[in-house]
Amino acid sequence: MLAVEVSHVVKSFADKVAVDNLSFSVAQDEIFGLIGPNGAGKTTTIRMMMDIIKPDSGGVTMLGEKLSEATKNRLGYLPEERGLYKKLGVLESIVYLASLKGVDRHSATEKANQLLNQTGMLDSKNKKIEELSRGMGQIIQFIVTIIHNPQLVILDEPFAGLDPVNTELLKGMFADLRNQGKAVILSTHQMNQVEELCDRILMINNGQAVLYGNLSEIKERYRGNSVLLDFQGELGEIPGVTAKRPHKGYTELILDGRTTTQQVLAYLMSRGLVINRFEVATPSLNEIFLKEVGKKS
Amino acid sequence: MNKTLLIFRHELLHTIKRTGFIILILALPVLALLGIGILNITSGIAKPPTEVNIIGYVDEVGGFDQFTTQGNITLVSFDTPEAAKQALINKDIKEYFVVPPDFISTGIISRYTTQREVTPPDATTAAIENFISSNLLTGKVPANVITRVESPLNLVTITLTSTGEVASEQGGLTNLIIPGIFGLLLALSLTFSSSYVLQGLGEEKENRLMEILLSSVSTRQLIIGKVLGIGTAGLAQIVVWVITIPLLLNLASSSIGGFISTIQIPANFLVLGVAYFILGYLLFAVLSAGVAAISATVREAQGLAAIFTLFAIAPFWFYSLIMLFPNSPIWVVFSIFPFSAPVLVMLRLGMTGVPVWQLAVSIAVMVLSIVGGLLLAAKLLRTYILMYGKRPNLGEIIRNLRSG
Helix, strand or coil: CEEEEEEEEEEECEEEEEEEEEEEEECCCEEEECCCCCCCCHHHHHHHHCCCCCCCEEEECCEECCHHHHHHHEEEEECCCCCCCCCCCCHHCCCCCHHCCCCCCHHHHHHHHHHHCCCCCCHHHCCCCHHCCCHHHHHHHHHHHCCCCCCCEEEECCCCCCHHHHHHHHHHHHHHHHHCEEEEECCCHHHEEEEHHEEEEEEEEEEEEEEEEEHHHHHHHHHCCCEEEEEECCCCCCCCCCEEEECCEEEEEEEEECHHHHHHHHHHHHHCCCEEEECCCCCCCHHHHHHHHHEEE | CCHHHHHHHHHHHHCCCCCCHHHHHHHHHHHHHHHHHHHHHHHHHCCCCCCCCEEEECCCCCCCCCCCCCEEEEEEEEEEEEHHHHHCCCCCEEEEEHHHHCCCCCCCCCCCCCCCCCCCHHHHHHHHHHHHHHHHHHEEEEEHHHHHCCCCCCCCCCCCCCCCECCCCCCCCHHHHHHHHHHHHHHHHHHHHHHHHHHHHHHHCCCHHHHHHHHCCHHHHHHHHHHHHHHHHHHHHHHHHHHHHHHHHHHHHHCCCCCHHCCCHHHHHHHHHHHHHHHHHHHHHHHHHHHHHHHHHHHHHHHHHHHHEEEEHHHCEEEEEEEEHCHHHHHHHHHHHHCCHHHHHHHHHHHHCCCCHHHHHHHHHHHHHHHHHHHHHHHHHHCCCCCCCCCCCCHHHHHHHCCC
């Protein structure tokens, strides 16, 4: 069963098409990255998935069915625009919001204590939300998102406002969720986090899918025909290499269309060159993102 | 537990823990006790002394020599104004008056006192009046006629029903007081309770909680749970006040006495009071929810909500006109208009018999308005709750509601 299936979804606001015929699916036990520039339609897509706004056309199934009250209890959602009751206590807030997901008070209290302990926030459980720092508030919101043991977790910009320590903490917890067989959808601008965490991605721009699929396959597709080389000795002429671009600490070798990287490596070895680094140049997701978004705009 | 019930429970507990709510619920008993205390103190000060007061008088007409004891006041005759003045200076008498020779034609009597006062005390005026009229009439008319001249009538009004039987409610000032107080409390309670809904939803929107809540519950569950939770707290407030009123009246009548002890609260008034509170609150609450949905901040929402909460208080601006013409077609229309109906009907019930058809139409219109208001608020909430920027204008709202 697919965790999410979005099929030909369209949503317009006034004269602007926010999401234009978008289709994708998310499997169980994967972290799925939803990426795109500001205003690309990511949050609108997520809100349609959560039935907070209705699509003009197209369909969405969550955990194999149309979203219902029962399905909502199996979903965890951390929206981009998020907050908590400022005047309520930490534990009280978590338990109340967990109860709205169908968890009884006793279990919610027990699980809340466990998660607060895991995130190092047990000492703050009796504090009011307004007494917490922004980062601490973010952690509480994440606890609220997962306290009911959801099968699908949707996180919209989960790292916003977090320091590196808490970012690492959350990343570890995301990985745990995937290892438990849950589906995680991660919507963020932080390409390095997507690159590090996600199995598959959907890149959208102007409401349309730009890239969709397995992250390593996408990166492979964008692999350039060049090699990054750090060496000692005299390089000289290399058959099949059309240009050499010196960079700080390495040289980029641009290959012609017929020569493979294996042939270049074999040639360099045969020359007896000391090679410290030989890397097939693969663009970062950020570069792919900039390239694709730049192309469209 | 059902999610609406969970929201209901959360909102009820959250509201009754609010400082503003606790202050308001205690305000009536505390203010009433304060009022009773002040009344006791002032009535104690103003109470007529029980010792006999001696007032001097100089009769320059002749014949004013009988009926010199009037209640606690004893009238003592002096031959000349100078002698009376000397007695006043010596504090033998508290004051004196002179009946001049031309009194019969002018009616003027001069009164002398060392006290500064706005008007002569009622007891003194009554004593002098009775002394003069009794002396003028004695021997000329029978004694019981003199009594009638002094106290001409005691008007007792008996209200009959349309079939000619004596009505169970006889009206009067006492019947006006409880509906007036109740109407005021109702207006306050409606305004405060619906402002809690406004504040609650507004804060959830301002604190960016809406999307988190809507990922667990529907807009309808959210509104209904919230409105009923806060409404129950408001109803508890009214119930506390209703229970307190008879206790306070007992306390007041035992300490102040008088007409307060005659105040009766008819059962049908109580039933209608509670019914109008529930309906009025539900209407104001669902509209508050709609206003909170389209407003960016709590403050902005409060400004908008003031437009319709003014209608709850408006009947008090026209209180004297309602009292003079309680059955005027204007008040009949506003008794049916849902925003003004709760308080206006309460006020009119104390002044006149409101026909059953008017009550039925008024209640029916309110029920329909509540259902319409709830549907509208749910739609507004769904459309605007995730918009955090500028408040939409009326044209945009209508366009967005039409386009769904």
